Amino acid sequence: RKEVEQDPGPFNVPEGATVAFNCTYSNSASQSFFWYRQDCRKEPKLLMSVYSSGNEDGRFTAQLNRASQYISLLIRDSKLSDSATYLCVVAARTGGFKTIFGAGTRLFVKA
Amino acid sequence: GAVVSQHPSRVICKSGTSVKIECRSLDFQATTMFWYRQFPKQSLMLMATSNEGSKATYEQGVEKDKFLINHASLTLSTLTVTSAHPEDSSFYICSARGASGSADTQYFGPGTRLTVL
Numbered sequence: 040r041k042e043v044e045q046d047p048g049p050f051n052v053p054e055g056a057t058v059a060f061n062c063t064y065s066n067s068a069s070q071s072f073f074w075y076r077q078d079c080r081k082e083p084k085l086l087m088s089v090y091s092s093g094n095e096d097g098r099f100t101a102q103l104n105r106a107s108q109y110i111s112l113l114i115r116d117s118k119l120s121d122s123a124t125y126l127c128v129v130a131a132r133t134g135g136f137k138t139i140f141g142a143g144t145r146l147f148v149k150a
Numbered sequence: 151g152a153v154v155s156q157h158p159s160r161v162i163c164k165s166g167t168s169v170k171i172e173c174r175s176l177d178f179q180a181t182t183m184f185w186y187r188q189f190p191k192q193s194l195m196l197m198a199t200s201n202e203g204s205k206a207t208y209e210q211g212v213e214k215d216k217f218l219i220n221h222a223s224l225t226l227s228t229l230t231v232t233s234a235h236p237e238d239s240s241f242y243i244c245s246a247r248g249a250s251g252s253a254d255t256q257y258f259g260p261g262t263r264l265t266v267l
Contacts, residue, residue, distance in 0.1 A: 073255070082243050082258040083194065126193070128256075138184070138256060142193035 040065055045127050045141035052148055056117045060144045062110040062127030071130040072103055074112045076123045077143065083126055086112075117148045153177050154246050156259030163234055164267055170230045171262045173244030179224035180246035184256065185217070188241045200227050224248075234266045 045062045052058050064072075072089035087094065089101040089110055100113040110127055127141035153176040163169050173183055182201050186194040198219050200206040206219035218230040227246075231238055241263050245256040 071255075080241070080263075082261045084258070085255060088255065137199075138196070140194045140196075 041142075042066060042139045043127055043129050043141040045125075045144050047142060047144060049145035049147055052117055052146070054117060054119060054148055054150055056148075057113065057115045058117055058146060059114075060112045060125055060127070060146075062112075062141055064108050064110070064127075064129045064139070066129065066131050066139075067108065069108075069129045069131045072101075072110050073128040073130070074099075074101055074110075075126040075128055075140075077126055078123050083140075086125070114146075117146075119148050119150060122146055122148045154180075154244065154257045154259040156244055156262050158262060159260060160263045160265075162265045162267065165235050166233055168230055168232045169234055169264060170228055171242055171244075171264075173227045173229070173246070173259050175225045175246040175248075175257075178246075179248055180227075181224065181248040182246070183221055183227040184245045184247070185219060185227075185229050186243045186245065188243060188261075194243065197229075231264065234264070236266045239264055239266045 043064050074086040075083040076086045077083040087096050087101050089103045091103050093102040098115045102111045124143040124145050126143045130138045155174045157172045184199055185197045187197050188194050196209050197212045198206045198208045200219050200221040202221050202224050208214045216232055221227040241261050243261040244259045247256050
C-alpha cells in the first residue's frame, strides 16, 4: 500500500463546478499535511496547509480527519486557471523529517 | 512565500558527462534541502535529504556515488549527476525547509530539466 494515496483522476469539470479531492495516508505518526498544486512542467507550489480544525482560503477548503487518516480538498466555483495537478503531501518526524507526496490528482476545468 | 532558485533551468548534455545543479534559498536559511526527481506523468520521488554541513541521506535505490550532493551553506545545495546516461533524463527539483512560518513547509525551486543524449 502506498504511504499517500490519491485518486489520479483526471477530473473533468465545467467552470463554476465544485470538485472534491480525497487523500489517505498510512503513517499514523504523520504530523503535517499540505496540498500543493503543480502545473504542467513546473515545480509544485504550496496551496495550503491542512489543520485538524479545517481551514479555508477563498474558494479552497481543506480538511483533515486524523482518526480516518484522510485529507480532503474542496474547490468551489472552479475557474479555468484551477486546471492543474493537486498533490497531497504528508510530513512526519519519525526518524528524521520526511515528506511523502501523493501521485497527484489531475483537474481539468473547461469552459 | 519564500523563494528558492535553481540553476540551470534546462541542460542538454552528452552521455558520460557530469552535470551540476545548484539550489539556493534566496531569502531564508534552509536547514534542510531535498532533491526530487520527476519523470513524465509520474509523482515526485525523493532522492535525498541534505542537511547543512553533514552528509546527505539517500533514499533506497538512489546511488550516492552517481548523485553527489553537497550542502555547503545554509543557502546552497548542489546536486551533481556524474557520468550521466539517457535514463537520467528527468526533471530535477530541489526544495528547502526552514523558512519563516511553518517549519514543516517546503518551498520548491523551479526545477531543472535534464536531457542526456
